[in-house]
Amino acid sequence: MKIASWNVNSLNVRLPHLEQWLGAFAPDVVGIQETKLEDHKFPDTALAGLGYRSVFAGQKTYNGVAILARGRAIDDIQLGIPGFEDEQKRVIAATIDGVRIVNLYVVNGQDVGTDKYAYKLRWLEAVHDWIASELQAHPKLVVLGDFNIAPDARDVHDPEVWNDDHILTSTAERDALRRLQSLGLHDAFRLHSDEAGVFSWWDYRQAAFRRNLGLRIDLTLVSDALRDAAVGSGIDQEPRTWERPSDHAPAWVRLAG
DNA sequence: ATGGTGGGATGCCCA
Numbered sequence: 432m433k434i435a436s437w438n439v440n441s442l443n444v445r446l447p448h449l450e451q452w453l454g455a456f457a458p459d460v461v462g463i464q465e466t467k468l469e470d471h472k473f474p475d476t477a478l479a480g481l482g483y484r485s486v487f488a489g490q491k492t493y494n495g496v497a498i499l500a501r502g503r504a505i506d507d508i509q510l511g512i513p514g515f516e517d518e519q520k521r522v523i524a525a526t527i528d529g530v531r532i533v534n535l536y537v538v539n540g541q542d543v544g545t546d547k548y549a550y551k552l553r554w555l556e557a558v559h560d561w562i563a564s565e566l567q568a569h570p571k572l573v574v575l576g577d578f579n580i581a582p583d584a585r586d587v588h589d590p591e592v593w594n595d596d597h598i599l600t601s602t603a604e605r606d607a608l609r610r611l612q613s614l615g616l617h618d619a620f621r622l623h624s625d626e627a628g629v630f631s632w633w634d635y636r637q638a639a640f641r642r643n644l645g646l647r648i649d650l651t652l653v654s655d656a657l658r659d660a661a662v663g664s665g666i667d668q669e670p671r672t673w674e675r676p677s678d679h680a681p682a683w684v685r686l687a688g
Numbered sequence: 689a690t691g692g693t694g695g696g697a698t699g700c701c702c703a
Contacts, residue, residue, distance in 0.1 A: 440703080441695055465703085467695075492696055493703090539703060547702095579703095634703090635693040678694075678703080 432528060432686045434460040435667075436575040436649050438536070438632075438679035442466040442495070445677055446474050452670050453481050458683065459501050460527055462534030464577045466495030473497065488520045496523045496534050496576075503527050515557040522558075524565070530657070530686070531569030533562065535576035543601050551579070555607040563614055572654040573686075574616055577632075577679065579648055580604045582618060585627035586647035599648060616652040619664035619684035631666045632679045640671055651684040660686045 435458040439445040442463065453461070461483075466473065468489045475485045482501050488510045489495035498505060509524040511517055521536040535558065540551035566572055581600050587593035593600040612618070620629070630645025639645060653661045663685040671680045 444695070465695095492701085541702085637692060639693095675694090 432459045432530070432688075433683060434458065434530075434532070434573055434575065434651065434686065435681045435683040436462045436464070436534070436577070436651055437681040438464040438577040438649060438677060440465050440677040440679065442468050442474065442497075443472075444675065446477065448670055448673060448677065450477070450481060451673075452667075452681065453478075453483065453499075455669075456667055456681070456683075457501070459503065460532060461499040461681075462523075462532065462575045463497040463499065464495075464534070464536035466497055467492055468495055486523060486525055488523050490520045494520045494536055496520060496536050498523055498525050498527075498532055498534055500527045512554075512557045512561050515554075515561070517554070521554075526569065529571060531565060531572045533565065533572065533574045533576075535574065535578065537577060537579040539579050540598050540604070542598050543596055548598065552603055552607060555604075555611070559607070559611050559614070562611060562616075566614055566654060570654060570656040572616070573657065573684070574611075574652040575650065575682070575684075577648060578608065578650045580608045581646045581648050582608060582621075582650070585625070586630070588628065588630070588644045588646070593646065599646060612652065615655040617655075617658050617661070619651045619653050619661045620647070620666070620682070622658070622661055623664055629666060631682050633671065635678050649679055649682040651682055653684060653686075657686060660688060662687045
């Protein structure tokens with residue numbers, strides 16, 4: 432089973448990209464972030480024509496998440512973090528083929544010390560507590576999404592800029608990610624590679640993609656029970672080369688069986 | 689250099 436995460440930065444603009452990529456990459460499950468679409472505008476019919484069922488939670492302009500599954504039922508759908516009041520549509524979870532999928536669009540946080548940064552840390556705390564109970568109920572768990580955190584120095588193009596005091600790499604953000612992983616979640620990419628400079632996001636500005644000035648902030652985390660099943664993981668940078676691309680590339684993990 | 693590029697409920701906000 433091939434499971435992927437892609438921040439499309441507006442599904443209105445990127446539906447053709449998603450359709451092309453679904454045909455080329457043929458993922459079994461996809462978590463999508465930043466759809467920026469209200470639910471009545473979600474292109475579920477178009478995606479069904481490609482063989483994908485979809486569940487989604489969206490809003491205008493900002494945020495919006497979805498899970499797609501090819502030829503498989505999508506069960507036990509959860510929208511948002513239970514018990515955590517949040518206007519922003521950033522979380523959707525569902526069970527597919529006995530695997531629990533949690534799709535996160537983690538708060539960006541703007542800058543260290545801002546209100547948005549404080550919201551990011553509160554939000555990550557709530558995710559931690561919820562995932563702890565999800566793991567009890569669903570040992571076969573994949574937590575994927577746009578984490579808006581680069582795990583370590585290998586995951587940034589310039590560690591002097593992206594340092595302990597910078598947004599997306601600050602100590603508190605990385606500590607929150609480590610704490611989440613300490614529940615028993617493994618960065619699938621790092622199960623198979625210690626390579627530096629493999630990124631999933633590049634700023635639209637300054638020709639950053641061409642110069643590979645990026646970050647690896649789109650992650651697929653697999654639970655202890657799935658660790659041995661995770662036989663491959665990577666980032667498909669091809670869609671980032673297309674016309675009018677998302678600023679993110681899809682991250683993926685392959686589960687055996 | 690507080691810039692720069694892109695999406696959208698556009699003349700501003702968010703990433």
